[in-house]
Amino acid sequence: MFLLEKLKDLGVLSPRKTEDYKKAWYKFSRNPFSVAGLVIVIVVVILAILAPYVTPYPHHAEFFVDFANANQPPSLAHLFGTDQFGRDVLTRVIFGFRYSLIMAATILVIVTPPGVILGLIAGYYRDRWIDMVIMRIADIFVAVPPLVLALAICSVLEPNLFNAMMAVSLMWWPWYTRLVYGMASSLRMEPFIQAAEIIGASKFHIMFKEILPNCLGAILTKVTLDAAWVIILGSALSFVGLGAQPPTPDLGTMLSDGAKYMPTVWWITIFPAMAIAVIILGFNLLGDGVRDVFAAEAH
Amino acid sequence: MPSENILEVINLKKYFKVSKGVIKAVDDISFTVKYGETFGLVGESGSGKSTTGHVVVGLYAPTSGKILYEGIDMSMGVERRPLNLKKKIQMVFQDPATSLNPKRTIKQIIELPLKVHGISHGDASQKVAELLQMVELPVEYMDRYPTELGGGERQMVAIARALAVNPSFIILDEPTSALDVSIQAKIINMLMRFQKEFDLSYLFITHNLSLMRNVASRVAIMYLGKIAELAPTEEFFYNPLHPYTKMLLSSIPVITDEEEAMKPKKVISTGEIPGALNVPPGCSFHPRCPERLEICDKVDPCMLEISPGHFVRCHLYNSMKV
Amino acid sequence: MSNTLLNVEELHVHFKVYGGILKVLNDVALKVNEKEKVGLIGESGCGKTTTMRAIMRILPWNAIVPKAKIYFKGKNIMKMSDSELKKLRRGSISMIFQDPTAALNPVFKIRDQLFDIVRYTNLEVGKNLSKKETEEEAVRLLREAALPEPERILDSYPFQLSGGMRQRVCIAMALASAHDLLIADEPGTSLDVTIEDQILRLLKQIVEEKRTSIILISHALGAVKGFVDRVYVMYAGCIVESASTSDVFREPLHPYTKGLLAAVPKLTGGGVPEGIKGRVPDYMNPPIGCRFVTRCEYAMPICERKQPRMINAGNNHEVACFLYGE
Numbered sequence: 001m002f003l004l005e006k007l008k009d010l011g012v013l014s015p016r017k018t019e020d021y022k023k024a025w026y027k028f029s030r031n032p033f034s035v036a037g038l039v040i041v042i043v044v045v046i047l048a049i050l051a052p053y054v055t056p057y058p059h060h061a062e063f064f065v066d067f068a069n070a071n072q073p074p075s076l077a078h079l080f081g082t083d084q085f086g087r088d089v090l091t092r093v094i095f096g097f098r099y100s101l102i103m104a105a106t107i108l109v110i111v112t113p114p115g116v117i118l119g120l121i122a123g124y125y126r127d128r129w130i131d132m133v134i135m136r137i138a139d140i141f142v143a144v145p146p147l148v149l150a151l152a153i154c155s156v157l158e159p160n161l162f163n164a165m166m167a168v169s170l171m172w173w174p175w176y177t178r179l180v181y182g183m184a185s186s187l188r189m190e191p192f193i194q195a196a197e198i199i200g201a202s203k204f205h206i207m208f209k210e211i212l213p214n215c216l217g218a219i220l221t222k223v224t225l226d227a228a229w230v231i232i233l234g235s236a237l238s239f240v241g242l243g244a245q246p247p248t249p250d251l252g253t254m255l256s257d258g259a260k261y262m263p264t265v266w267w268i269t270i271f272p273a274m275a276i277a278v279i280i281l282g283f284n285l286l287g288d289g290v291r292d293v294f295a296a297e298a299h
Numbered sequence: 300m301p302s303e304n305i306l307e308v309i310n311l312k313k314y315f316k317v318s319k320g321v322i323k324a325v326d327d328i329s330f331t332v333k334y335g336e337t338f339g340l341v342g343e344s345g346s347g348k349s350t351t352g353h354v355v356v357g358l359y360a361p362t363s364g365k366i367l368y369e370g371i372d373m374s375m376g377v378e379r380r381p382l383n384l385k386k387k388i389q390m391v392f393q394d395p396a397t398s399l400n401p402k403r404t405i406k407q408i409i410e411l412p413l414k415v416h417g418i419s420h421g422d423a424s425q426k427v428a429e430l431l432q433m434v435e436l437p438v439e440y441m442d443r444y445p446t447e448l449g450g451g452e453r454q455m456v457a458i459a460r461a462l463a464v465n466p467s468f469i470i471l472d473e474p475t476s477a478l479d480v481s482i483q484a485k486i487i488n489m490l491m492r493f494q495k496e497f498d499l500s501y502l503f504i505t506h507n508l509s510l511m512r513n514v515a516s517r518v519a520i521m522y523l524g525k526i527a528e529l530a531p532t533e534e535f536f537y538n539p540l541h542p543y544t545k546m547l548l549s550s551i552p553v554i555t556d557e558e559e560a561m562k563p564k565k566v567i568s569t570g571e572i573p574g575a576l577n578v579p580p581g582c583s584f585h586p587r588c589p590e591r592l593e594i595c596d597k598v599d600p601c602m603l604e605i606s607p608g609h610f611v612r613c614h615l616y617n618s619m620k621v
Numbered sequence: 622m623s624n625t626l627l628n629v630e631e632l633h634v635h636f637k638v639y640g641g642i643l644k645v646l647n648d649v650a651l652k653v654n655e656k657e658k659v660g661l662i663g664e665s666g667c668g669k670t671t672t673m674r675a676i677m678r679i680l681p682w683n684a685i686v687p688k689a690k691i692y693f694k695g696k697n698i699m700k701m702s703d704s705e706l707k708k709l710r711r712g713s714i715s716m717i718f719q720d721p722t723a724a725l726n727p728v729f730k731i732r733d734q735l736f737d738i739v740r741y742t743n744l745e746v747g748k749n750l751s752k753k754e755t756e757e758e759a760v761r762l763l764r765e766a767a768l769p770e771p772e773r774i775l776d777s778y779p780f781q782l783s784g785g786m787r788q789r790v791c792i793a794m795a796l797a798s799a800h801d802l803l804i805a806d807e808p809g810t811s812l813d814v815t816i817e818d819q820i821l822r823l824l825k826q827i828v829e830e831k832r833t834s835i836i837l838i839s840h841a842l843g844a845v846k847g848f849v850d851r852v853y854v855m856y857a858g859c860i861v862e863s864a865s866t867s868d869v870f871r872e873p874l875h876p877y878t879k880g881l882l883a884a885v886p887k888l889t890g891g892g893v894p895e896g897i898k899g900r901v902p903d904y905m906n907p908p909i910g911c912r913f914v915t916r917c918e919y920a921m922p923i924c925e926r927k928q929p930r931m932i933n934a935g936n937n938h939e940v941a942c943f944l945y946g947e
Contacts, residue, residue: 016404016442023639023640026639026640027639190397191392191393191394191397191398192397192398192399192400194353194358194390194392194398195390195392195398195399195457195460196400196411197358197377197378198356198357198358198377198385198388198389198390199385199386199389199411199412199415199416199460199464200377200382200385200386200412200415200416201411201415202415205411209403210400210403213400213402213403214400214401214402216402343813343814343815343816344813449900449901450665451900452900479664479665479840480664480840480842480881480884480885480896481664481880481881481884481896481897482896483884483886483896484884484886484893484894484895484896485895485896485898487886487893488893488895488896491893506813506814507886508814508888509885509886509887509888510886510893512886512887512888512889512890513886513887513890513891513892513893514893533890536888536890546815547814547815548888550814550815550817550818551814551818551843551888552817552818552821552841552842552843552844552846552847553843553846553887553888554842554843554846554870554882554885554887555870555887555889557887557889558887558888558889561888561889562888568815568816568818568819569819571783571785571786571815571816572783572813574783
């Protein structure tokens with residue numbers, strides 16, 4: 001109850017906001033696929049958080065060997081079968097969600113704020129020197145294919161999950177800069193921005209209070225869709241051995257481990273692959289829904 | 300003796316460089332606005348009337364020429380104008396759907412000028428409420444977003460925002476052309492009332508001649524960046540001199556027989572405004588002009604004062620100069 | 622007495638949106654005779670365009686049509702099959718939109734866009750035109766729309782033409798398939814006054830020459846006045862008045878029409894008139910009775926309870942208002 005009161009004071013639960021949330025949900029729920037995406041993402045997140053409690057063999061997640069039970073096909077005891085060390089694949093897939101989500105969340109949290117701020121500045125000061133500097137630097141990072149840069153960094157530094165995330169972050173921010181740059185440079189010509197300039201509002205106010213709120217929808221949509229891309233990229237790095245290292249239950253690592261036993265012991269590979277597909281599908285559908293919420297009112 | 304002009308625009312030019320050349324959006328125009336009057340600027344799209352308004356308010360710095368506000372030189376962009384002068388000149392835009400930030404509430408929108416100019420500190424609700432009442436909007440609108448209001452109501456919010464800083468000069472850039480007639484009347488009457496109440500001077504920009512007839516005290520008509528004719532309103536409508544003015548007047552749709560009788564009959568509109576990049580030589584109107592002379596495609600005419608306060612830029616009147 | 626070409630009766634259109642249902646069109650009825658020029662005037666959001674979209678059956682996905690009878694040459698459009706509809710749109714009715722820029726595809730030359738229309742409308746009547754014939758026909762249409770140098774226009778992209786020329790191209794396209802009825806939805810509104818004047822004069826000349834019917838939709842009263850034979854006035858999804866053009870402008874009967882005409886600033890001066898007080902009702906909960914009741918200065922108790930029906934006030938001047946009887 002106290003929390004509820006507190007939230008009301010902060011204006012998060014004011015009647016105005018509640019109305020906004022209801023409207024947003026109405027728009028979101030028009031498309032059943034968006035709702036399906038949301039359900040997938042929520043289920044995956046809950047599974048990841050509660051992994052130690054919901055998995056049948058939590059101790060199988062990392063270091064565990066039971067050769068007697070190795071390479072067992074799917075059965076009631078092991079729904080997804082066991083791998084070459086006798087670990088339960090289902091357990092490891094659910095723990096794998098954790099690493100995928102942590103990777104996506106960390107990278108997007110690191111990347112979004114600087115990317116957005118640089119884009120706002122460059123867009124607002126379009127055709128001035130600061131725009132040139134920011135956008136040319138962004139171009140340089142964009143020009144290098146993400147996987148190649150990540151490969152380079154991880155092969156110079158020690159290959160581990162942290163370095164992989166740093167590498168991906170390094171080439172991901174320019175996409176946010178570009179997105180916001182495009183929006184900001186057209187929004188700054190809008191009469192409502194001109195009105196703020198005539199009044200004499202500060203540059204900070206114009207960038208962060210007038211322009212930024214109009215970009216949030218597109219940014220949030222991109223974040224959601226990018227979560228899927230980051231997960232693919234992270235898994236790819238792990239697959240080639242430059243990301244998370246065994247015995248970490250990362251979906252990419254599991255794929256590369258299992259690939260050696262294909263096609264006879266198919267379950268070690270197929271289930272993690274399907275897990276990746278499901279998360280990506282979830283985030284993509286969710287992203288479409290987020291876009292619908294922020295789409296201009298068409299009536 | 301103090302000047303009777305609140306605003307003087309002298310030989311104002313605004314050129315835009317584009318990849319294919321130079322667009323002369325405003326090409327050497329001069330006019331004055333007297334204290335308390337409504338000076339009308341008419342023209343079709345591309346005539347430069349909106350650019351003129353934007354330069355006066357400082358959204359663009361002029362290419363050359365001077366803008367004097369109460370004798371003070373304001374020929375610079377708004378960024379470089381001192382804060383206490385910025386609030387003197389305000390603007391109401393054409394389309395309230397784009398001039399109000401869709402992501403900010405009405406309160407946040409009206410509050411901004413109050414905060415920037417230090418008119419109210421902390422919670423400005425009281426002052427915002429007063430401004431809303433002034434434009435006859437319910438105070439409950441504070442929490443709403445612009446998209447939840449009707450077009451007319453949004454324009455009233457925009458007017459409240461302009462009035463928040465007690466300006467003396469307001470540029471009205473087609474303030475009702477995005478609105479329906481039944482609402483237009485209400486907005487215009489409100490603007491006229493505020494003009495008397497707060498001693499405001501208006502630069503009224505519109506393409507609607509019927510509306511201009513009823514609000515302006517003097518009217519200037521622009522064609523391709525230049526003023527073609529400038530006259531007191533009565534003169535302008537009952538004794539139009541420039542062929543373009545006549546063409547425009549005879550093109551406007553009217554609804555009563557009295558109005559029909561007043562329109563100049565013979566001029567039928569032909570041709571279109573040429574692109575701003577290929578302005579015809581000589582008088583820029585000559586390709587469309589029904590009364591064209593030989594000289595017209597060679598020499599650009601000068602502004603002539605035909606009768607006191609009635610200026611026209613046309614070779615037909617070269618011999619009639621006072 | 623000329624024959625009825627289009628007869629719309631009891632047209633209701635609703636839209637499903639967040640929070641409920643917008644009851645936009647309410648019992649709209651209108652009639653267009655052969656060779657007749659009809660005007661539909663009303664302010665933005667009153668349902669003019671929705672009515673036309675209902676006639677063409679091009680309503681957006683969230684529209685609901687609870688009731689409608691739309692007869693074109695005696696056939697109910699609402700019950701037409703897809704192929705009949707196609708035939709109708711290709712051979713009988715055509716529409717000109719407000720914004721010619723949005724109506725033309727920016728990435729194709731006028732040639733490609735116009736040729737398709739010419740080809741398919743002719744296929745519909747069983748004529749398979751050769752390339753040369755198609756070109757001749759396209760040039761003829763552009764000439765009809767008073768475009769100079771039609772050959773050059775054909776090879777242009779829409780962005781290479783001015784607004785007025787683009788609208789003329791749209792008119793040419795509409796002419797290709799409008800053999801019976803042309804619907805012009807604010808054809809000059811996005812253009813300059815002098816150009817709007819030219820476009821309207823051209824349209825009038827064309828429909829008179831070709832003897833097609835036209836529905837001219839506009840919020841600009843003056844534009845309608847010099848053009849059409851008969852006017853329908855629409856307010857908040859209802860037709861409130863219909864009469865010959867001169868009657869509507871000389872002696873408007875409905876309080877809304879009176880208010881609307883009075884609100885237009887006059888070229889003869891006299892100051893800016895007062896507008897109509899109040900605002901358009903909310904389509905989600907429209908008044909039970911007359912939809913104008915909240916803004917009407919002559920409102921009577923009955924107006925709040927009952928919807929007025931169209932009554933004939935003499936000389937085919939119809940009005941939906943209790944001031945003139947029940």
